[in-house]
Amino acid sequence: MKKTALITGASCGLGLSFANVFAREGYDLVLVARNGERLEEIKSEIEEKYGVKATVIAKDLCETESAKEIYVATQSAGIDIDVLVNNAGSGDFGEFYKCDLSKQIRMVELNCIALMELCRYYLPNMVEMGRGNVLNVDSIAAFQPGPLMSVYYATKAFVFSFSQALTRELKGTGVKVMALCPGPIRTNFDVAANFGESGLFKNLKVWSPEAVAEFGYKNMKKGKSYCVLGLMNKLMVFSTRLAPRSLVRETVYQIQKVQ
Numbered sequence: 001m002k003k004t005a006l007i008t009g010a011s012c013g014l015g016l017s018f019a020n021v022f023a024r025e026g027y028d029l030v031l032v033a034r035n036g037e038r039l040e041e042i043k044s045e046i047e048e049k050y051g052v053k054a055t056v057i058a059k060d061l062c063e064t065e066s067a068k069e070i071y072v073a074t075q076s077a078g079i080d081i082d083v084l085v086n087n088a089g090s091g092d093f094g095e096f097y098k099c100d101l102s103k104q105i106r107m108v109e110l111n112c113i114a115l116m117e118l119c120r121y122y123l124p125n126m127v128e129m130g131r132g133n134v135l136n137v138d139s140i141a142a143f144q145p146g147p148l149m150s151v152y153y154a155t156k157a158f159v160f161s162f163s164q165a166l167t168r169e170l171k172g173t174g175v176k177v178m179a180l181c182p183g184p185i186r187t188n189f190d191v192a193a194n195f196g197e198s199g200l201f202k203n204l205k206v207w208s209p210e211a212v213a214e215f216g217y218k219n220m221k222k223g224k225s226y227c228v229l230g231l232m233n234k235l236m237v238f239s240t241r242l243a244p245r246s247l248v249r250e251t252v253y254q255i256q257k258v259q
Contacts, residue, residue, distance in 0.1 A: 008088035
């Protein structure tokens with residue numbers, strides 16, 4: 001039986017790479033993003049290339065009720081979601097007391113609340129079917145505080161903790177939840193997040209969205225509860241468990257500060 005993957009933030013970058021990976025593996029797709037025109041272009045390209053069916057839902061996940069409207073749209077169309085890829089997210093660079101507060105609020109709404117709502121809407125269906133996967137795009141930012149990106153790092157800590165809790169709650173149901181934790185990815189995220197001269201993309205290895213999507217898909221199929229991409233990232237995550245908190249936050253600050 002044909003399976004379907006719902007992917008948020010599917011119009012570009014990592015979301016588009018996930019769309020190609022799942023389509024290549026024979027999944028029908030539900031593509032979600034704000035840019036409906038771009039999604040229609042992707043739909044045509046993917047259907048022609050892979051011979052799968054793609055459904056477009058143009059929604060801004062920061063808007064109230066958007067997650068519910070996505071769920072209602074798939075239910076009305078008779079589409080069962082086998083894989084939910086919560087990829088949509090945003091960030092911002094700079095000292096919190098100088099930041100645009102509305103941008104921080106939208107970040108929490110997108111990175112945390114929309115992700116949580118989509119999980120709540122789709123998990124009951126998956127449990128009832130006795131199968132399914134939720135792939136939450138997280139970050140190595142989840143494992144430490146992030147001065148100069150304080151809210152972004154906090155949202156990723158939420159995603160990791162939430163995903164791990166769901167993993168235990170869903171044990172024995174046939175439904176798996178995984179947090180994908182890469183480092184910086186070569187997308188337009190750095191521009192949208194106002195990185196400017198930040199050292200983050202200069203001091204850490206930057207991965208292609210294609211490599212991250214392949215890694216995420218492979219580990220999802222293995223049933224992992226979380227996965228960290230790259231040896232240096234794994235060492236960094238491990239070191240945060242042992243190092244004093246003051247050293248961890250100072251190290252992150254030095255990595256991220258303006259170069």
